[in-house]
Amino acid sequence: MGSTVTSEIAQQMRLREQQVERTLSLLSQGCTVAFLARYRKEVTGGADRKTLRAMIELHGRLTELQDRKKAVLEAIAEQGKLTPEIEKAVSQAGQMWLVEDLYLPLRPQRHTAAMPARDRGLEPLAERLRSGDAAATADELAANFIRHDRDVHTTADALSGASHILAEDYSTHVRLRQKVRDVLWADGVLKSSQGTSAEEHLKEFRDYFNFSEQIRNLPPHRVLAVNRGERKKALKVVIEIPMQRLVDECVELVVPADHPHRDFLRECLTDALTRLVIPSISREIRRELTERAELHAIEVFAGNLRGILMTPPVRGKRVLAVDPGFRTGCKVAALDAEGQLLGETIVYPHEPQKRWTEALGALVAAVEKYEIDVVAIGNGTGCHETEKLVAEVIAAGDRPVQYALVSEAGASAYAASDLAREEFPNLDAALRGTVSIGRRLQDPLSEFVKVDPRCIGVGLYQHDVDQGQLKEHLDRVVHDCINEVGADLNRAHVALLSRISGLDDGLARAIVRHREASGPFASREQLRQVPGLDDLAYQQSAGFLRVFGGDHPLDATPIHPESYPVVDRLLARFGYVPADLSAPGGPPKLRQKLQGLSLERLAEEVGVGIATLSDILHCLEHPGFDPRDAGPPPIFKTEMMRxxxxxxxxxxxxxxxxxxxxxxxxxxxxxxxxxxxxxxxxxxxxxxxxxxxxxxxxxxxxxxxxxxxxxxxxxxxxxxxxxxxxxxxxxxxxxxxxxxx
CATH class of the missing domain: 2.40.50.140 (Nucleic acid-binding proteins)
Structure with missing residues (x-):
């Protein structure tokens, strides 16, 4: 079964089977996606994080499908109904819905309208009508099944019972269900109208009170909007289908053209479609529409979150953070270039106190006292009134100060968290949030990682999607961004370290405790001294942790310690040692010597794969590279616009x-x-x-x-x-x- 799944993954993703097999093997041994994408490119064929996750998800789906096939075949076998044909059909089914369709006629039935008819002995009548017994009319056939002791008093009773049996049988017909599925996807129309609570939600859903769109054209955000309206009972939602055409096509599928009881069977089939099949397939399609829409929405949220986290940091600037407020005042915190708190205060320029002049003077004084370079204004309630105040502060002062608006989403959640209390045990919660606003300008990734990414508010319909899936996807984004950038082993906080490949909250805390007890790490190798950090955790995490100014120059780069011997051989070829890289002009000189060299020949010479060598060379040629710097910096202003x-x-x-x-x-x-x-x-x-x-x-x-x-x-x-x-x-x-x- 495992090899079947592996080959199916390779086929669907157009990868080599050996590549898939070796990648899945490494994952099963505890390797992380971040580690494989960065340091095992020769094994994975250069697969990026997105491809690796797609492989993992497909492996999960295919394994689930295989497990379900096995369970279905065992259940059918227990009933003594397993035939070679059924076993082949189930084994070859490539979709879960097809497995369920194949199992449907053999599944133990709950109470249905057909059960009493079978108990009254009407199944033989249904079979004779289905088989096309031309010796008698339907009424004449039914007359033979009148049994007062079985509550079958008339031919109408007999035909009604037989029709329920036939309708149920038709409802489990695999090809018929697929026909309905195809027609619904191709020509079904989703319609919504006013629900019982429409007046309560008039503004929110009025555009959907008379809404109609083909299912195949429905964009994800409309699916979620309709779902929300339906949940609030503001909308009634139905799926309409070209019924006459569907019945005609289904009759052709299951009833021969010359069948003597064609009209009766058509009625049975229409009943099956209306009462059993269409509602079932409609629910299936609504469910799939919702799953697709939610996944799309989550991907939008994930993309938005990545944009926030990968915003370039504002380095080397002293920041005055301002959290706007009216009644409770504007909270103010001054931070040094490293984000350490220098001082804090609260001013009351707005309603109801209106102490504008006093606030202006206090901020001008703070800018001068703490030698502020930039002001970070939280973008919540009162931000534009506060922006006007800050613009006046800049105009009144002598320092060349600018300001920027900063997202304060989730700042209050951080301020009330255990992490915030650990960082600032003697600071009021509101001022903790203010510090966070300032740090978000200095290093967005390091600061935003302290809050649940769902609190950052990165998209419409965020609360309409599966919250478990949303959290899982957003957590992945956080992990990806942190591992893409790396973390300073001697400065990173627990929330940041815990997202590093191979680490968790427990190991992150152990690292911080070791740092506090023994002083800064002098090398990556000293990670091995951290209690509980085993060889696997070291292997998975070391390359993503940086030690600046330590014993080994390569510890400040993304080069993994396992590749240090390769780097030594590479540098020796050009007469260098690692220490030369930090000397003035070192990287440019190395870059010059590498020009025109064959990468393939060099890789063979130093004993490493081409992909790994390319990454090593990039690190050597671009020390201190930060992928965030490729993005545009925040917009700074000195005056506001109306x-x-x-x-x-x-x-x-x-x-x-x-x-x-x-x-x-x-x-x-x-x-x-x-x-x-x-x-x-x-x-x-x-x-x-x-x-x-x-x-x-x-x-x-x-x-x-x-x-x-x-x-x-x-x-x-x-x-x-x-x-x-x-x-x-x-x-x-x-x-x-x-x-x-």
């Missing part, structure tokens, strides 16, 4: 705050985020916004229109000359989706 300042045609720089199916919301520096509809991304057709744009990305946008009454801003990323030349694709989906979403 909605009234916007004019159609203006080009602005903005930050993508959220990506949804119908477009992206962009912060352009006014109170309201603007919407770039998916049709305004490009002059080319964009099917999936997530493939084109991500949260945290800096984009240039053109103001198309401003609705001052509704405070809505329509934006475009298409240059005016392209739009004027008619190259803009049509809007994809009704504009109503924007409002309803």
């Amino acid at each position: 909605l009234e300042d916007l004019k159609p045609g203006m080009w602005l720089k903005g930050t993508v705050r959220n990506v949804v199916d119908f477009g992206a919301f962009v912060d352009i520096g006014v109170r309201e985020d603007g919407l770039v509809h998916v049709s305004q991304f490009s002059s080319k057709y964009i099917k999936n916004p997530v493939d084109f744009i991500h949260v945290g990305q800096t984009v240039d946008v053109r103001v198309m229109s401003i609705d001052h009454d509704r405070r809505r801003i329509a934006l475009s990323m298409i240059p005016e000359n392209e739009a004027a030349n008619g190259h803009v694709p049509p809007a994809q989906g009704p504009a109503a989706d924007v409002a309803s979403a």
